[in-house]
Amino acid sequence: MNLLNTLVDKGLRRETPTREEALAVLATSDDDVLDVVAAAGRVRRHWFGRRVKLNYLVNLKSGLCPEDCSYCSQRLGSDTGILKYSWLKPEEASKAAAAGLAGGAKRVCLVASGRGPTDRDVERVAGTIAAIKERHEDVEVCACLGLLSEGQAERLRAAGADAYNHNLNTSEATYGDITTTHTYADRVDTVRKAHAAGLSACSGLIAGMGESDEDLVDVVFALRALDPDSVPVNFLIPVEGTPLAAEWNLTPQRCLRILAMVRFVCPDVEVRIAGGREVHLRTLQPLALHLANSIFLGDYLTTEGQAGRADLEMIADAGFEVEGADEVTLPAHRAAAGGGCGAHEGAGACGSHGDGGARGTHGGEGAGCGAEAGGAGCGGHAGAAGSTAAESAAAGADAARTDAARTDAARTDAARTDAARTDAARTDAARTDAARTDAARTDAARTDAARTDLVAVRRRGAGTDLAPNA
Numbered sequence: 001m002n003l004l005n006t007l008v009d010k011g012l013r014r015e016t017p018t019r020e021e022a023l024a025v026l027a028t029s030d031d032d033v034l035d036v037v038a039a040a041g042r043v044r045r046h047w048f049g050r051r052v053k054l055n056y057l058v059n060l061k062s063g064l065c066p067e068d069c070s071y072c073s074q075r076l077g078s079d080t081g082i083l084k085y086s087w088l089k090p091e092e093a094s095k096a097a098a099a100g101l102a103g104g105a106k107r108v109c110l111v112a113s114g115r116g117p118t119d120r121d122v123e124r125v126a127g128t129i130a131a132i133k134e135r136h137e138d139v140e141v142c143a144c145l146g147l148l149s150e151g152q153a154e155r156l157r158a159a160g161a162d163a164y165n166h167n168l169n170t171s172e173a174t175y176g177d178i179t180t181t182h183t184y185a186d187r188v189d190t191v192r193k194a195h196a197a198g199l200s201a202c203s204g205l206i207a208g209m210g211e212s213d214e215d216l217v218d219v220v221f222a223l224r225a226l227d228p229d230s231v232p233v234n235f236l237i238p239v240e241g242t243p244l245a246a247e248w249n250l251t252p253q254r255c256l257r258i259l260a261m262v263r264f265v266c267p268d269v270e271v272r273i274a275g276g277r278e279v280h281l282r283t284l285q286p287l288a289l290h291l292a293n294s295i296f297l298g299d300y301l302t303t304e305g306q307a308g309r310a311d312l313e314m315i316a317d318a319g320f321e322v323e324g325a326d327e328v329t330l331p332a333h334r335a336a337a338g339g340g341c342g343a344h345e346g347a348g349a350c351g352s353h354g355d356g357g358a359r360g361t362h363g364g365e366g367a368g369c370g371a372e373a374g375g376a377g378c379g380g381h382a383g384a385a386g387s388t389a390a391e392s393a394a395a396g397a398d399a400a401r402t403d404a405a406r407t408d409a410a411r412t413d414a415a416r417t418d419a420a421r422t423d424a425a426r427t428d429a430a431r432t433d434a435a436r437t438d439a440a441r442t443d444a445a446r447t448d449a450a451r452t453d454l455v456a457v458r459r460r461g462a463g464t465d466l467a468p469n470a
């Protein structure tokens with residue numbers, strides 16, 4: 001496919017694709033999904049090899065948020081049954097972080113619900129960063145505390161934070177549809193503040209909230225313009241009790257196309273699969289490792305992920321390896337530029353904010369193409385019948401020729417008939433296959449309609465007496 005060859009070439013050169021090319025990736029059919037993964041996988045391997053960076057979420061403060069982000073189970077007045085607690089003490093947060101680090105994570109993402117931190121909150125988080133780094137000198141710490149006021153990014157950087165996460169989530173045009181208590185511009189401003197303070201900027205999106213392909217391309221191009229070091233891609237988990245609870249629109253193939261598009265637009269950036277990985281990619285999660293070079297280990301902020309051990313087994317089985325604490329995540333040119341997720345002394349990494357927890361997915365499409373009819377068969381060959389002509393009898397020879405011609409004609413007719421029968425059979429088979437494919441797709445669509453069985457509110461880890469999942 002010319003499109004994919006072009007996108008691989010551009011990705012290897014860090015050249016921005018056109019919007020039309022990005023849209024075309026999202027418009028590819030399910031039949032082409034392996035080609036899309038293979039192409040984007042070449043770009044991923046060029047910049048990140050087969051390494052997978054593991055990140056671990058610690059929810060410092062859960063629920064009770066005054067904002068109204070419609071995808072979030074921590075929003076004002078939400079009735080989602082999530083854990084609600086105020087700030088963890090530094091020792092509690094450090095203990096939770098230790099579980100993730102023991103499981104193989106190299107970055108800890110410290111997240112707190114709320115519009116943004118007070119200066120007192122920044123001091124609390126500074127104490128938590130100190131407690132974590134005292135026990136784990138090499139750990140990357142990313143803070144995710146909401147909108148930042150003047151000077152707060154600098155104070156976090158001085159306290160030892162390596163990165164700051166604040167997601168754009170969706171396109172500027174649709175931002176007002178998902179949140180009314182702050183604006184898209186507010187979010188852009190915070191990402192810029194983090195960048196300017198020398199923190200490694202982390203900013204991503206949520207797919208599956210009812211947005212169009214154009215919206216997805218808009219937000220990914222906006223992210224490229226902001227130039228974060230890492231881009232978390234969330235697939236909306238439609239948690240019961242949130243306004244987006246009915247938005248079950250994503251298919252595993254759609255998720256792969258979205259990740260591939262992000263990889264092509266942001267080729268040398270840490271692309272992280274965030275919330276919704278297990279719910280929407282399901283058994284295709286290993287394929288997504290060919291596109292993203294980073295995932296969260298264990299649970300999300302408010303919902304459960306698969307067991308940490310299962311994450312590690314999946315990585316090994318798919319032929320990837322967990323990135324070590326002594327390895328630099330970003331390509332040399334990016335790490336040297338000062339951002340450097342994973343480049344320790346550089347500036348760190350990023351986490352995911354805003355929810356991680358309940359993000360579902362939507363996005364519809366899923367279409368797919370009917371089964372291809374396969375190359376029609378050819379009829380039998382008419383074979384040149386030989387004649388045994390009598391040398392002396394021209395008439396005999398003519399007769400023989402005539403017979404031979406008749407025989408040929410008969411064979412040709414027979415072959416045509418056979419070919420017609422074969423074609424008819426193939427057409428029927430194709431129709432049957434197409435019908436089966438349609439049925440399978442219908443089933444898949446039904447299955448996708450609501451996989452509430454895969455959504456579980458987190459009941460363990462930080463903020464509870466139960467052991468964390470890592």
Ligand code: SF4
Nearest residue numbers: 065067069072113354
């Ligand atoms: S995403 Fe963040 S700001 Fe929005 S409701 Fe959730 S916790 Fe509050």
